[in-house]
C-alpha cells in the first residue's frame with residue numbers, strides 16, 4: 001500500500017511540473033527568464049557592468065572560451081543558487097583576447113537557477129536559460145525559446161546532456 005501511495009504521489013508531482021503548460025519556451029518560462037535576468041543585472045552578474053571571472057579554454061556546445069560565475073540570488077521570493085556560464089566565440093577567438101576585452105566575443109549566457117522543490121523534481125529542479133548578451137533568449141531550430149525545463153523529455157539539449165554530469169546534481173564543474 002505504501003508503495004502505491006509513493007508511486008501515485010510521484011506521478012502527480014511530475015504532472016504538476018508540466019501543468020503550467022509547456023515544459024520550456026512557454027509564456028511562464030519566458031516571464032521567469034525575464035525576472036531572473038533582471039535580478040542578474042541588479043547583482044552585476046550579467047549586462048554592461050557585469051563582473052567577469054578568469055576565462056578558460058572550453059569546448060562545444062558551450063564555446064571555445066568560457067567563464068563561469070555563481071552566486072545565491074532571490075527571484076520572486078525564491079532563493080537559490082545560480083550558475084552563469086558565458087560562452088565566447090568567433091573567428092580567431094582565444095583566451096587572451098577574451099581576457100583583454102570580453103564583450104565583442106560574447107555569444108551566449110547560459111544559466112542554471114535552482115528552483116523550489118517541485119519545479120522539476122526529476123531533474124534536480126533546475127531552471128535553464130540561454131540568453132543573448134542583451135538578455136533576450138536564444139531559440140532552438142524549432143523556434144522554441146530556450147528558457148524553462150530545457151529540453152525536458154527530448155534526446156538532446158541542456159537536461160539530456162547535463163544529466164550525464166558526475167555527482168548527480170547536473171553540474172560538470174563540481
Ligand code: HEC
Nearest residue numbers: 083084085110111112128129130157158161170171172173
Ligand atoms: C552536449 C552537452 C551539453 C549541452 C547540450 C548543454 N551543456 Fe551546459 N555544460 C556542458 C559541459 C561539458 C559543461 C562544463 C564545461 C566547462 O566549463 O568546461 C557545461 C557547463 C554548464 C554550466 C556551468 C555549470 C556546470 O555544469 O559546470 C551551465 C550553467 C550550463 N552548462 C548551462 C547549460 C544550458 C542552460 C544549456 C542549454 C541551453 C546547456 N548547458 C546545454 C555540456 C552541455
